[in-house]
Amino acid sequence: MTNTSPKNNVYDSLLDSITTLFHVGKSIMRDKAALSSYADYLSENECEIAKFGKVSVELQTDLDQYDFTKGFQFSAMQGRLEKLHPLRLKLAKMVEEAKKLSVFPDRYDSKKAIEICRGLSQTCMERMSLGESEKVSELVEANTQKLIALQKLFERDQHILSQIHAIISTNQTVLNKHKAYNAELKKYVSEFPHKGQGDLSVVKDRINVLKKIDALSSNVEKTVATIRSYCDRYNKGTVMARHASLVHTVTNSMQYADVGKIEMQLKDTITQVRAVTDAFEREREELSSLQSTLQLRRPDLWKEDTERLLATLNGILNKDTKTVDLNLNHLKTSYTNARIRRTNDINAQKEECPWLERHRYKKFHEQITLRYMSSNDYYAAIKTLRWDRRKCFCCCCIPFLFEYEQ
Numbered sequence: 001m002t003n004t005s006p007k008n009n010v011y012d013s014l015l016d017s018i019t020t021l022f023h024v025g026k027s028i029m030r031d032k033a034a035l036s037s038y039a040d041y042l043s044e045n046e047c048e049i050a051k052f053g054k055v056s057v058e059l060q061t062d063l064d065q066y067d068f069t070k071g072f073q074f075s076a077m078q079g080r081l082e083k084l085h086p087l088r089l090k091l092a093k094m095v096e097e098a099k100k101l102s103v104f105p106d107r108y109d110s111k112k113a114i115e116i117c118r119g120l121s122q123t124c125m126e127r128m129s130l131g132e133s134e135k136v137s138e139l140v141e142a143n144t145q146k147l148i149a150l151q152k153l154f155e156r157d158q159h160i161l162s163q164i165h166a167i168i169s170t171n172q173t174v175l176n177k178h179k180a181y182n183a184e185l186k187k188y189v190s191e192f193p194h195k196g197q198g199d200l201s202v203v204k205d206r207i208n209v210l211k212k213i214d215a216l217s218s219n220v221e222k223t224v225a226t227i228r229s230y231c232d233r234y235n236k237g238t239v240m241a242r243h244a245s246l247v248h249t250v251t252n253s254m255q256y257a258d259v260g261k262i263e264m265q266l267k268d269t270i271t272q273v274r275a276v277t278d279a280f281e282r283e284r285e286e287l288s289s290l291q292s293t294l295q296l297r298r299p300d301l302w303k304e305d306t307e308r309l310l311a312t313l314n315g316i317l318n319k320d321t322k323t324v325d326l327n328l329n330h331l332k333t334s335y336t337n338a339r340i341r342r343t344n345d346i347n348a349q350k351e352e353c354p355w356l357e358r359h360r361y362k363k364f365h366e367q368i369t370l371r372y373m374s375s376n377d378y379y380a381a382i383k384t385l386r387w388d389r390r391k392c393f394c395c396c397c398i399p400f401l402f403e404y405e406q
Contacts, residue, residue, distance in 0.1 A: 048088060049081060055130050080130045087133055090140045091121055097147035104154045107193070113150055117143050161192055164203050171207050174214050180253045181210055209259055213266070217250055220266045223273045227280075230322045234279035239272045280322045287317055287328065290335060302345075303374040305338035345375060349382055361385060 049056055098117045101110055120136075120143060128136050168175065168189070175182040185206055193199050224243050230236050246265055254262055291313040294306050301309075312331065316324055346369055350356050356365045368381050 048084060051088065051125055052084060052128060055081075055084065055128065055133075080133070083130075083133045083137070087124070087137045087140065090137060090144065091124060094140050094144040094147065095121060097144055097151070101147050101151055101154075104151075107157075108150055108153055110150050110154075113143070113146055117147065157193055160200050161189075163200055164189055164192070167200075167203060167207060171211070174211055175207070177214065178210060178251060178254060180255050184255045206256055209256070213250070213254075213259055213262060216263065216266050217247070220269050221247075223270050227273055227276050227322075230276070230280060231325050234276050234283075235272070236276050239269070239276055242272070243269050283328050284317070284321045287313060287321060287331070290331065291317060294335075297372045299370055299372045300342065301335075301338045302342050303372060303377070305341070306372075309335060309338065342375070345378070349379075353382070353386070355389065356382075356385070361389070 094117050098114045102114055104110060120139060124136055124140070168185070175185065185203065188194075188206075189199075189203065194202070220243070224240065227236055228240070246262070246269065249258075250262055250266075291310065294301075294310045294313065297303075297306055309331070316326055355361055364385065368378065373381075
């Protein structure tokens with residue numbers, strides 16, 4: 001049987017007490033270190049934590065209600081608090097991006113996005129609990145990315161708008177020539193961007209359409225210039241007046257919607273000018289044809305009428321007939337009247353001298369009318385016939401009178 005003395009028991013109890021005291025001391029040192037570290041952390045991050053109102057209240061409550069008898073375990077709370085720092089950086093980034101976006105106009109619901117971010121930031125500072133920090137951090141990140149995406153949209157728009165202004169600047173000369181069209185295009189650009197439209201493509205198309213119309217207008221102007229010096233006949237004056245009115249319309253009031261109609265009118269002007277040119281060409285051909293006919297010196301006109309008309313036609317055809325004030329119908333009428341005059345003159349002689357149609361004089365008279373001669377020569381020939389007839393008449397009557405006197 002083991003013999004345990006009271007002295008040994010006391011010694012063992014003392015050793016146990018010393019051991020316990022040692023462990024308690026170490027525990028106190030650990031707790032003191034944990035508390036000191038936690039206090040240092042809170043002190044260093046006081047300003048940052050204080051920015052989150054509800055979190056500050058939660059921290060205060062946690063410290064007030066902390067049960068120190070259960071130990072000094074602050075790592076969990078500190079870990080949760082440490083998440084505030086990256087969240088604050090994210091919030092700062094979101095605010096920075098919102099400020100960048102605020103300088104742009106209100107497009108793509110940009111102002112609404114800014115207001116959402118402002119509200120989210122205020123919620124974080126005032127009402128967010130520590131348990132919501134991760135979820136809020138995700139929301140802040142998502143909204144920041146949305147702000148950046150909106151800025152990229154505006155940067156894209158700015159690039160497109162710069163291209164639009166560059167194209168307009170390059171084509172300013174042709175735009176300045178068309179006042180209403182230019183004003184309409186400027187108004188369109190001032191309303192940039194247009195939902196559902198490629199503004200750059202629209203501007204390019206409208207300028208290309210204008211350049212096409214301008215080129216057509218220049219071509220029409222050159223075509224019209226070819227008849228500008230012509231005398232006013234064959235609808236020339238009307239064509240010029242219509243063209244002047246069309247030029248005024250194109251320059252001062254034509255808009256994009258009018259282009260189709262204007263293009264048709266310009267093309268029609270070319271057709272009208274060609275019609276005028278063709279009419280003048282036909283006129284010269286008819287004048288030349290009439291000249292050729294008269295140069296044959298046919299016996300259907302008196303010589304003096306032929307020479308008179310030929311002199312007139314030669315004078316006209318020696319010039320540019322398009323710039324000579326003449327009346328083709330009047331010349332043709334003069335030609336017709338000259339033929340009628342000769343026919344009437346001959347018929348009048350036949351009526352006055354019926355004997356010209358009798359056998360003895362008919363053949364001779366027909367031969368005379370088939371000659372190219374003047375009216376004076378014709379009347380002289382008729383006069384000769386009259387004298388011849390009188391001589392014959394006298395020769396026939398004298399023997400008869402002589403016999404009667406015997």
